[in-house]
Amino acid sequence: MSLAPSVSFEFFPPKSDTMATRLWESVSKLAPVGPDFVSVTYGAGGSTRERTHDTVRRMVEETPLTPAAHLTCVSASREDVLAVAQQYWQDGVRHIVALRGDAADGMGAPFQPHPQGFASSIELVAALRDHGPGAFELSVACYPEPHPDSRGEDSDIAFLRAKQDAGASRAISQFFFEADDFLRFLDRAHKGGVTLPIIPGIMLQPNFAGLKRIANLCGARLPDWLHARYEGSDQDPALRDRITADIAAELCQRLQDAGVSQFHFYTLNRADLTLDTCRLLGVHPHQETAS
Numbered sequence: 001m002s003l004a005p006s007v008s009f010e011f012f013p014p015k016s017d018t019m020a021t022r023l024w025e026s027v028s029k030l031a032p033v034g035p036d037f038v039s040v041t042y043g044a045g046g047s048t049r050e051r052t053h054d055t056v057r058r059m060v061e062e063t064p065l066t067p068a069a070h071l072t073c074v075s076a077s078r079e080d081v082l083a084v085a086q087q088y089w090q091d092g093v094r095h096i097v098a099l100r101g102d103a104a105d106g107m108g109a110p111f112q113p114h115p116q117g118f119a120s121s122i123e124l125v126a127a128l129r130d131h132g133p134g135a136f137e138l139s140v141a142c143y144p145e146p147h148p149d150s151r152g153e154d155s156d157i158a159f160l161r162a163k164q165d166a167g168a169s170r171a172i173s174q175f176f177f178e179a180d181d182f183l184r185f186l187d188r189a190h191k192g193g194v195t196l197p198i199i200p201g202i203m204l205q206p207n208f209a210g211l212k213r214i215a216n217l218c219g220a221r222l223p224d225w226l227h228a229r230y231e232g233s234d235q236d237p238a239l240r241d242r243i244t245a246d247i248a249a250e251l252c253q254r255l256q257d258a259g260v261s262q263f264h265f266y267t268l269n270r271a272d273l274t275l276d277t278c279r280l281l282g283v284h285p286h287q288e289t290a291s
Contacts, residue, residue, distance in 0.1 A: 004282035005256060008199070008264045009274065010039045013051035019269070023055070026271035031063055032285035033278055036262070039068040039097050039139070039172075049084065053091075060092040068139060069093050072101025073124050077116035081124065082131050095137040097172070098124045122162045129167030142171040142198060144185035148219045157192035164196045171196060172264050174218055175203035177226055177247070179254035199262045200255055202248050204273050206240035208233070241273050249280035256281075 009030055014020035030038075040055050052069060059067040069088050071081065085096065100121040118124045121140060128136050140163045143156060150156055160171060171194075176182055182200050189198060205211040208230040215222050229247060233239045252263050263281075267274045278284070 003261075005252065005260075006036050006262050007033065007278060007281075007283055008036045008038060008262070010041060010201075010264065010266045011055070011269055012041045013055045014269075015051070023269050026267065026269045026274075027059070027063060027065070029271035029285075030267070030274060031065055033275070033283060034286060035065065037066040037068045037095055039264075040070060042070045042072050042074075042099075042101060053084070053087070056088070056093055057091045066095065067093060068095035068097050068137075070097045070099060071124070071128075072099045073118040073121065074101035075117075078118055078127065079116070081118065082127060085128055085131065085136070089136070095139065096128060097139045097141075098128055098168070099141055100124070122159070122166050125163050125168050126166040137169045138167055139170050139172055140168040141174065142185075142189070143174045143219070144176045144182045144200075145174070145221055146219055147174070148217075150219075153188060154192075157188050157194065160189060161193050164194055168196060171198045173198060173201045175201045175220055175266060177221070177223055177251065179251055179258065181221075182255065182260075183258055197262065199264045200252075200260060201264045201266060202252060202277075203266045204244055204248055204270060204277060205266070205268060206237070206244040206270075206273065208240070241276070245273055245276040245280060248277045252277075252281055 011023060011026065014023045027038075038059070040052050040059070042049060042052055056067045056069045059065050071085060071088075073081065076084075088096065098121055100118075118127065125138055125140060128138055140160075142160050143150070146153070146156065163171070173182065173185070186198055203211070203214075205214065208227075212222060214220070226247070229243055230240065233243060248265070252260075255263075265274055265277065275285070
């Protein structure tokens with residue numbers, strides 16, 4: 001039997017008191033799993049920057065977690081972006097997920113750089129590497145399937161290599177559902193000179209209608225078998241959760257069989273679903289393994 005993998009989690013900042021309660025309940029439930037790190041997202045156009053910052057600061061101050069703050073190029077000058085990074089450092093954050101980011105008009109809209117801003121995530125990574133009081137750990141995005149703005153597979157790999165050369169520490173992939181798609185991407189990346197760790201991103205979205213909407217915007221493919229797995233589950237949330245956990249665990253197990261040992265879960269702040277998926281992979285909260 002293979003060893004349990006290491007995991008990391010993505011959260012999103014709350015937009016209301018109710019969502020804040022759900023977020024911090026999720027953090028409390030998932031912290032005992034001992035993730036390598038947890039990331040906190042921005043909204044489209046950097047629309048949740050202050051909430052992201054407040055969430056990350058509280059994680060540093062009140063939890064044992066190692067937070068990674070998303071930072072994007074959208075709707076801000078270089079000076080403003082680097083000022084945010086400086087504040088993160090002062091707050092004790094040492095890990096940034098450096099992204100171009102979605103356009104201010106939302107996913108799928110054309111990206112327009114700020115007139116005094118960074119034109120790409122490569123520029124952002126290089127600036128964060130060279131700026132500030134210390135060396136941030138820098139994660140970046142990658143895409144096993146073509147990004148909507150992709151200019152082709154070779155260009156995608158060259159772009160990832162450029163982010164690596166600019167100072168990226170690791171890459172976290174967009175979600176996908178076919179293990180072979182990720183493994184082929186991994187092989188292309190290695191042949192293209194990419195040596196940084198590439199962590200597969202695993203989506204935990206049990207609302208299939210919502211999943212289709214997100215996938216359409218980011219270019220992720222939903223195979224026919226995935227549609228079939230969710231068929232008839234629309235009115236049964238518990239069944240959808242079980243299906244989602246099973247699909248995610250099966251995908252991770254296939255990747256483990258190919259030598260992958262790290263996974264990044266897009267939790268959507270759903271702790272119980274995330275815990276169920278982790279348990280299927282042999283990853284348990286510390287109090288369970290100690291009992």
